[in-house]
Amino acid sequence: RAKEMGKNNYQIYSASLNISSFKLYTLERDLHKAIQNEELYLDFQPRVDTATGKMVSAEALVRWEHPIWGQVSPGEFIPLAEESELILDIGDWVLEKVCSYLQKWSENKSPIVPISINVSAKRFLRNDLISKMKYVLEKTNTDPKFIELEITETTLVYNEETVSQVIQSLREMGIRIALDDFGTGFSSLTYLKNYPIDTIKIDQSFIQNINIAKSDEMIIKSIIFLAKGLDLNVVAEGVETNDQLTFLKQQECDEIQGYLFSKPVDEKRFEQLLKNKVLKVNNSLQNQENIE
Ligand code: C2E
Numbered sequence: 001r002a003k004e005m006g007k008n009n010y011q012i013y014s015a016s017l018n019i020s021s022f023k024l025y026t027l028e029r030d031l032h033k034a035i036q037n038e039e040l041y042l043d044f045q046p047r048v049d050t051a052t053g054k055m056v057s058a059e060a061l062v063r064w065e066h067p068i069w070g071q072v073s074p075g076e077f078i079p080l081a082e083e084s085e086l087i088l089d090i091g092d093w094v095l096e097k098v099c100s101y102l103q104k105w106s107e108n109k110s111p112i113v114p115i116s117i118n119v120s121a122k123r124f125l126r127n128d129l130i131s132k133m134k135y136v137l138e139k140t141n142t143d144p145k146f147i148e149l150e151i152t153e154t155t156l157v158y159n160e161e162t163v164s165q166v167i168q169s170l171r172e173m174g175i176r177i178a179l180d181d182f183g184t185g186f187s188s189l190t191y192l193k194n195y196p197i198d199t200i201k202i203d204q205s206f207i208q209n210i211n212i213a214k215s216d217e218m219i220i221k222s223i224i225f226l227a228k229g230l231d232l233n234v235v236a237e238g239v240e241t242n243d244q245l246t247f248l249k250q251q252e253c254d255e256i257q258g259y260l261f262s263k264p265v266d267e268k269r270f271e272q273l274l275k276n277k278v279l280k281v282n283n284s285l286q287n288q289e290n291i292e
């Protein structure tokens with residue numbers, strides 16, 4: 001009987017394994033066609049000034065509308081893309097798309113905010129990054145001050161001299177740099193000293209433990225204290241509750257990003273938010289639905 005059960009367990013396990021490995025197989029197979037088939041698109045998630053509740057910038061987040069699986073999260077396909085050169089194509093696609101939006105919005109005389117773009121280590125360290133940036137900015141007539149690049153600590157562990165040069169060149173162009181998911185990687189404080197970074201984004205795993213774990217609260221306090229001392233802009237990611245907001249206000253965290261204010265929204269809805277340019281603090285999710 002035990003043997004039988006073992007066998008059944010094995011079958012259940014192997015059936016589910018087959019579905020997920022089939023999905024993985026098709027995602028990997030189809031990813032290279034995603035761009036040319038126009039299956040990629042961008043959502044935008046506002047970043048809000050903690051004190052005033054106004055949207056001050058937004059993060060561009062890539063999505064893939066797959067013909068079979070529907071919306072696939074970047075958490076699923078970005079790691080696949082990073083295994084090959086496809087991450088470079090996706091990175092360039094996102095950059096061009098963001099800049100063409102900025103161009104469209106400024107031509108329409110719409111109010112605009114700076115847009116943050118996630119850049120993978122491979123793309124960031126590729127020697128054509130600077131020339132590509134210059135080319136796209138010029139082609140779309142985009143002011144570099146409207147672009148912030150989000151990199152992670154993982155990017156910084158690579159060759160120090162290369163990283164330094166890239167960051168320096170971007171800064172000279174007027175592009176800002178944010179450290180994403182701060183606290184989850186190889187958080188060496190030396191990075192903050194050695195590289196001219198503008199913004200630190202505290203990872204959502206810490207934020208979600210506000211009022212739950214004292215240790216996470218201490219880490220958040222320390223990061224904010226450090227950021228202030230080093231004159232860096234500090235953002236809390238993944239803010240979902242009013243309690244979390246209250247804590248972050250007390251700590252004078254500069255900016256907030258999270259479902260409490262807005263989930264990532266599509267182009268249409270984001271354009272409406274730009275026009276209003278207010279996402280009032282303390283407005284709960286329900287109230288948000290009324291902003292048109
Ligand atoms: P990330 O850069 O840390 O982006 C934040 C993620 O947290 C987003 O997930 C966002 O939807 C989610 N999020 C925001 N607020 C909340 C909240 O209040 N609660 C919770 N539970 N989640 C929240 P998303 O869009 O699935 O993106 C996941 C990751 O995929 C990103 O993490 C980023 O590392 C990567 N990614 C997204 N777009 C791109 C891209 O264009 N290029 C590259 N290289 N990576 C990207």
Ligand code: MG
Pocket residue numbers: 059118150180
């Ligand atoms: Mg990010």
Ligand code: MG
Pocket residue numbers: 180181201203204237
């Ligand atoms: Mg993040």
Ligand code: MG
Pocket residue numbers: 181
């Ligand atoms: Mg993250």
